[in-house]
Amino acid sequence: MFEYMGDRLSKAIKNIRGMGRITEENINEAMREIRMALLEADVNYQVVKEFVNNVKEKALGMEVGKNLKPDELFIKLVKDELISLLGSEVAPLETKKNPTILLLVGLQGSGKTTTAGKLANYLRKKESKHPLLVACDVYRPAAIDQLKEIGSSLNIPVFEEGKKNPVDIVKDALAFAKENKNDYIIIDTAGRLHIDDNLMKELQDISDFVHPDEILLVIDAMMGQDAIHVIEGFNDALKLTGCILTKLDGNTKGGVALSVRHLTNVPIKFVGDSEKLDGLSAFYPERMAERILDMGDIMGIAEKVEGIISEDEAKDQMKKMQSGKYDLEDFLTNLKQIKKLGPLENILKMLPGMRKMGLNNVEIDPKQMAHVEAIILSMTPYERRHPDILKASRKQRIAKGSGRSVEEINRLLKQFEEMKKMMKMMQNGNLKLPF
Amino acid sequence: MGIFDKFKKIVSKKESKEEKERVETYEKGLEKTRQEFVSNLSRLGIKYTKVNEEYFEELENLLIMADIGVNTVFKFMDRIRDRVKKENITDTNYLNEVIVDELFIIYVNNESLSDKIEWAQSGPTVILMVGVNGVGKTTTIAKLAYKYHEEGKKVMMIAADTFRAGAVPQLKIWADKTDSLFFGKENTDPSGVIYDGLEIAKKENVDIVLIDTAGRLQNKVNLMKELEKMNKVIGRIIPGAPHETLLVIDATTGQNGIVQAESFKEITNITGIVLTKLDGTAKGGIVLAIKESVGIPVKFIGLGEKMTDLQVFDIEAYIYGLFKDMIGHE
Numbered sequence: 206m207f208e209y210m211g212d213r214l215s216k217a218i219k220n221i222r223g224m225g226r227i228t229e230e231n232i233n234e235a236m237r238e239i240r241m242a243l244l245e246a247d248v249n250y251q252v253v254k255e256f257v258n259n260v261k262e263k264a265l266g267m268e269v270g271k272n273l274k275p276d277e278l279f280i281k282l283v284k285d286e287l288i289s290l291l292g293s294e295v296a297p298l299e300t301k302k303n304p305t306i307l308l309l310v311g312l313q314g315s316g317k318t319t320t321a322g323k324l325a326n327y328l329r330k331k332e333s334k335h336p337l338l339v340a341c342d343v344y345r346p347a348a349i350d351q352l353k354e355i356g357s358s359l360n361i362p363v364f365e366e367g368k369k370n371p372v373d374i375v376k377d378a379l380a381f382a383k384e385n386k387n388d389y390i391i392i393d394t395a396g397r398l399h400i401d402d403n404l405m406k407e408l409q410d411i412s413d414f415v416h417p418d419e420i421l422l423v424i425d426a427m428m429g430q431d432a433i434h435v436i437e438g439f440n441d442a443l444k445l446t447g448c449i450l451t452k453l454d455g456n457t458k459g460g461v462a463l464s465v466r467h468l469t470n471v472p473i474k475f476v477g478d479s480e481k482l483d484g485l486s487a488f489y490p491e492r493m494a495e496r497i498l499d500m501g502d503i504m505g506i507a508e509k510v511e512g513i514i515s516e517d518e519a520k521d522q523m524k525k526m527q528s529g530k531y532d533l534e535d536f537l538t539n540l541k542q543i544k545k546l547g548p549l550e551n552i553l554k555m556l557p558g559m560r561k562m563g564l565n566n567v568e569i570d571p572k573q574m575a576h577v578e579a580i581i582l583s584m585t586p587y588e589r590r591h592p593d594i595l596k597a598s599r600k601q602r603i604a605k606g607s608g609r610s611v612e613e614i615n616r617l618l619k620q621f622e623e624m625k626k627m628m629k630m631m632q633n634g635n636l637k638l639p640f
Numbered sequence: 641m642g643i644f645d646k647f648k649k650i651v652s653k654k655e656s657k658e659e660k661e662r663v664e665t666y667e668k669g670l671e672k673t674r675q676e677f678v679s680n681l682s683r684l685g686i687k688y689t690k691v692n693e694e695y696f697e698e699l700e701n702l703l704i705m706a707d708i709g710v711n712t713v714f715k716f717m718d719r720i721r722d723r724v725k726k727e728n729i730t731d732t733n734y735l736n737e738v739i740v741d742e743l744f745i746i747y748v749n750n751e752s753l754s755d756k757i758e759w760a761q762s763g764p765t766v767i768l769m770v771g772v773n774g775v776g777k778t779t780t781i782a783k784l785a786y787k788y789h790e791e792g793k794k795v796m797m798i799a800a801d802t803f804r805a806g807a808v809p810q811l812k813i814w815a816d817k818t819d820s821l822f823f824g825k826e827n828t829d830p831s832g833v834i835y836d837g838l839e840i841a842k843k844e845n846v847d848i849v850l851i852d853t854a855g856r857l858q859n860k861v862n863l864m865k866e867l868e869k870m871n872k873v874i875g876r877i878i879p880g881a882p883h884e885t886l887l888v889i890d891a892t893t894g895q896n897g898i899v900q901a902e903s904f905k906e907i908t909n910i911t912g913i914v915l916t917k918l919d920g921t922a923k924g925g926i927v928l929a930i931k932e933s934v935g936i937p938v939k940f941i942g943l944g945e946k947m948t949d950l951q952v953f954d955i956e957a958y959i960y961g962l963f964k965d966m967i968g969h970e
Contacts, residue, residue, distance in 0.1 A: 241710060244704060244710045244895075245710050245895050246895070247707075247894035247895050247896070250701050250704050250705055312892070312917075312920070313774070313776065313917065314773070314774025314775055314776055314890060314917075315774060316773065316774055318806075345810070346809070346810045346813035346814060347806040347807075347809040347810035347812075347813060348806065348810075349806075350805070350806040350809050350810075351804070351805045351806025351807075351810075352805075352806075353806075354805035354806055355805050358805070398917075398919065398920045399920070399921070400920060400921060425774065425890070425892070427772070427890075427893050427894060427896040427897075428892050428893065428894055429707035429892060429893055429894025429895065429897075429922070429926065430704065430705045430706070430707050430894065431707065431891075431892045431920070431921055431922035431923065432892070432894075434920075434921040434922075435892070435920075435921070438921075452772070452773060452774070452857065454857060454859075454860075455772065455857035455858065455859060455896065456857075456858070456859040456896070456899060457894070457895075457896040457899075458895075458896075460894075461894070480773075480803075
């Protein structure tokens, strides 16, 4: 499975393969690459240092058994350690109290308002709650409008009183919630710097008044090394009960997750993974560990694929791809197999390295795939084997047959040629990705 | 030591009041940023009077903590090690100067850098603001509008963030506050809004048009395509526009900042970076890595929430802001 990890990391780990046992020398390179991978993922420098020392110590003490190769043992150790750093258990949200009060805090632009909407939506859908959103961002222009608009699109009530003292707003919101039997109160606050004493005091005042059941720090997954100052700043002032990591649908690794958990012991409760209002998921340490190591869920794909493609078939295809003899007929077969796997986006997401290429979030229109299939099906088998012979008149016939335009056919042929080139490059090991 | 002399010149240059004020804003804005960074660096100098391997390790730690970018730091460390060897440097105080010097070199890289805005020969100058979500595009536009309005220019804002709830009214409020013309529509195609807005800008003889766009994560193909389309529309209505496409980057951004710059540059001709939120504890070191790997210079930095807190970027003042105390120690 290591072939699929980040290039350098997998190479370094491969070197351990075949060693009789794990020694300091043969894991040195791998340790260095792991350190790089973590630093590039924005994991806090101190955490990286501890982590690397920990893994090294444990690895050297490991017994290489009969069934496990040293490289497998090693990577398992790395992953397990990462998971334990991220918090092995899932930390659920407080749901028992009535009403339950959530206070969302964070820096400017971390995504508090959007997250408030997502949380309300999540609680209603998954927990059958009746949340109330409370607009306490009285500073940013139009922040209240934004929350109101989100609320109305979700059909969730939003309590606002314009630009008043947030504590007063919260006071009235509590009465409103009681009257309207809202069992969840989600308070959106203005973004602020953790070093802005006045504004931090305002949060403390709100907190002292309502005694929230959860104080959740909303934090941008793209944050760099400064994250620790921010987390500590908020945690010192407010005693956070959890974190929500946003914008994880970008191609950031989100190493900040490690720093949060390890340095402050504040659990991560949710991750924001799309711009849509249902884009909030519970946090799974294992997935995060795999993301940071760029491992992908190859096991998951392998399981899916097994039922659909026989091993011989797959080997056959692989050979064709590598020799450059892959043609449209093969492509059609693959297309059909892929369709059986379910939505392609989900498969792409499971592939390691996809994130780096920015392909993990590609939106694939099933209609487009159907169009491609229609075009290829409108070709004769000979044409599929020899796409070079496709000239204007043949293309026009195919266009008519498939109901697509000649332009589209040209585009498909061009893409197919590029794909073939890429396959060849992969084989030659020359594929240089632009990063 | 070229750069150090320059710093000293900045310190002693009291001739122009403006210059002095500018340097002061930098100093104040970067106060938190500097405190920790410099105290760490000078602590390093006290802890290690001699340059050795442990010193290097801690230095590397320090630079990585400033988000300068892992690869950039590693290359940088190699260069420092090289110079230490060649020049036989043992004194850590002297080495501090070398460090500042080398940091400066990373950024400047023998290019003549322009931090100036490219103005249109005739007709409105169009500035397109792009970036990922939550970096401060809208607020930056407000600050730019304020700045150009103060300079006596006729400013117009176009709200092409038709996606985020509340984005259009947010910009409208800023337009009113800064006496700018405004055009925007919610829940519609952003390119259409830009088209209509620019037509008005031409008619109204506006000097400068600031276009706000929706935040987009650089790996969202559809949104990046949308940006490409906006660019085409702008160029069609006003040939040669946009004159500037500024990528707004949050100073707290980590390694992903490099990927952001690369991806946006692929789609549009990014002419500069606006580094926001430098008034926190973040160092914004990622701009050094971005400059090194993608070659985009920083044009403005945001040093606070006030309208006047957007400053023209000055690498010397920036590095001076980071290292002021250290230079004082000499």
